[in-house]
Amino acid sequence: MxxxxxxxxxxxxxxxxxxxxxxxxxxxxxxxxxxxxxxxxxxxxxxxxxxxxxxxxxxxxxxxxxxxxxPKHDAARAAEQAEQQTAEVLLNESCALYLEQRGFLVFAGVRSAMDGEKLRAEASSARLRPLILDVTDEKSIGAAGASIADTLGGQGLWALVNNAGTCVSAPLECVSPAQLRQQLDTSVIGSLAVTQALLPQLRLRRGRIVNVSSGLGAVALPYLGAYATGQFAKEGMSDSLRRELRPSGVSVSVVRPGAIMTPLWGKVRETGKKALDQAPDDIAGIYRSPFERFVRLNERRAQLSRTRPEDFARQVFRAVTAPRAKSRYYVGTDVRVATVLSRLLPDAALDRCFAAATRPGR
The missing domain is CATH 1.20.5 (Single alpha-helices involved in coiled-coils or other helix-helix interfaces)
Incomplete structure (x- = not known):
């Protein structure tokens, strides 16, 4: 005491x-x-x-x-316009062709037989093999996995690149539960389902998984909340997978591209307009003007961006060929700046950066 x-x-x-x-x-x-x-x-x-x-x-x-x-030749201009179908297809085609041209046997997931024939026609060899794949359909995933295993004959798969995605763009108050499920089913659940189906093949080679995220996996922009939700989820899923699969010798990397001028921005405007049109008039009236301004500003940023689909394909190539794969690869100056700011600035400062974009008027 x-x-x-x-x-x-x-x-x-x-x-x-x-x-x-x-x-x-x-x-x-x-x-x-x-x-x-x-x-x-x-x-x-x-x-x-x-x-x-x-x-x-x-x-x-x-x-x-x-x-x-x-002025470009008419045929060249027509080819350029035909190439810009959708942002996802554009990036996937660029990545598949880039890897095929560098000696990889590439199984490229496509939505239809017609898409597969177009992609095969652009390839320089028979190393590119399109596979019809719907990442939201378990039977389609199972069939694609069985086809890959039969082709490889026990040799195993070296790398899996998960780049399936969609972009639901609208104020979150106007996003329906069905739209959010669609976003997550494609970006997150579908990627995990494909990974689960192909992991036995990846273990045979102690291979690599590359999950394609976005700059919105670091900083969530207004009016892209559903899309950012999917990207943050994919980033977290990738971190957990990397730690869980380390004992198996399977590495997991994230490729995080910034703004690339693709038809994605047209889709952002279209899906947002559709969501606002389906919302009650009093709710839609709150968001319509700032949403239109936000889309215009981001389209302008994408147009000024010098990042191209080939830059994205080059980083994917590095992720699957580097002696020791990094956990993350960045594509574009804008995504590097956003990543640094997200680490340095407090939330209140980031909120002030986006205040002008959400302010009603003009």
Whole structure:
């Protein structure tokens, strides 16, 4: 008992320790100030980088206006328009052809036999083999897995690239449960179902899984909440898979592309307009103007982006061929900046960045 009292007295009695505690608190305040100043310095450097990129884009535009390119041949223009079918198909085709041209035997999931014939016609060899695959249909997944196993004959599969996806774009208040299920079924549940079906083949080769996410897996933008939900889920699923499969020797990487100018942005506008039209008039009236402004701004950003589908395909190639696969690969300056900002800035600062996009009016 005496020992207890002595301990309490020693703890409560004022001494030089109190002065040292006060100095420590002052040091903590200084360290916090230094940390904030460092964050601000990083943000200033990022702002200067973005200004430099914008200046370069403006100079490039002025150069093209002054010295315009020769008009393309009609056949070339028609081919370019025909190529832009959907964002998902465009990226998948680019990735499949890139890997096939570099010696891989590629099983490319397609939606229909016609899509498969078009893709086969663009290939440089018989190494590209289209497979009809619906990632939301268990029977389709099972049939594709059995076909791959029969073709490989026990050799095993080296890599699986999960890039199936859709984009439900609308204010979350206007997103129906059916639309959200569609987003998650395709982006998350379908990717996991395909992975489960092909894991026995991947284990035979101690192979690799590459899950394609998005910049919205780091920062959730307004009016793309359903899509961001799927991307955050895929990022978390990839982290868990990577840790669970490590004892099997199967690596898991995420490829995170930024804005790429594809027909995706037309789909964003269409699906958002459809959701707003189905919402009650008083609810739709709240969001219609800022949503239209948001779509225009993002279309403009995508148009100015110099990231191309070939850049995406190159990063996928690195993920499946690097001696030691990284956990994440980034495609484009914008996604790198977004990833850094998501780590440095508090939520309140990020919210202020998007405040103008959600403000009614104009």
């Amino acid at each position: 005496a020992g207890t009292w002595a301990l309490l007295a020693q703890h409560c009695a004022p001494s030089a320790e109190a002065g040292r505690d006060a100095v420590t608190l002052a040091e903590v305040r200084v360290l916090r100030r230094v940390k904030v100043e460092r964050r601000l310095a990083v943000l200033r450097r990022l702002a200067r980088c973005e200004q430099a990129v914008a200046a370069g884009d403006a100079a490039y535009t002025m150069h093209r206006e002054r010295f315009p390119r020769a």
